[in-house]
Amino acid sequence: AQKVTQAQTEISVVEKEDVTLDCVYETRDTTYYLFWYKQPPSGELVFLIRRNSFDEQNEISGRYSWNFQKSTSSFNFTITASQVVDSAVYFCARCPRSGGYQKVTFGTGTKLQVIP
């Protein structure tokens, strides 16, 4: 199985600090998609971003930014000026472009706690 590794199990930061969540993936696919999902304490999974493997541009959305480095098979997620509402479990995922969502592989998640 082609794994997605989120080595950080839990991270605690003080509000307003920046925090980076790491994601490293294995793949034998030429083209694939990468995702980040947020799971707040209420339990639902919220889609954050989808990135195509041939688009290596970094992306910024408000306080969120993503750094995709194909050479190191990493897709890291940074939250700038963290807020208490950012406290959640964050999942990184990978899916081959040809396989469909049934082939998506999720990481084990990183639990982020933002302390006021």
Add this chain to the structure above:
Amino acid sequence: NAGVTQTPKFRVLKTGQSMTLLCAQDMNHEYMYWYRQDPGMGLRLIHYSVGEGTTAKGEVPDGYNVSRLKKQNFLLGLESAAPSQTSVYFCASSPGAITGELFFGEGSRLTVL
């Protein structure tokens, strides 16, 4: 905007009992999925469906059955529940195989005693 709705949200079963989880989506999506989430293991695909009347096995199908008699509904059944099936179950849907976003329901927490 209901999106993906799962019922029930919580259930406690005794070993050997049966139950059905219902997933309903109102987005006219073709594809639907059932996942389970266990501590330290992320989400794992149980079964999925690529359209009304179709189902297929995912990564961890044993002990579960599914049915998709209507496009908007995807049912997950446990015929004889086991403690190993204690988990949080998520339903998801997508408009196509890889097009659009994978939308998730709010999860159903199942405890098997």
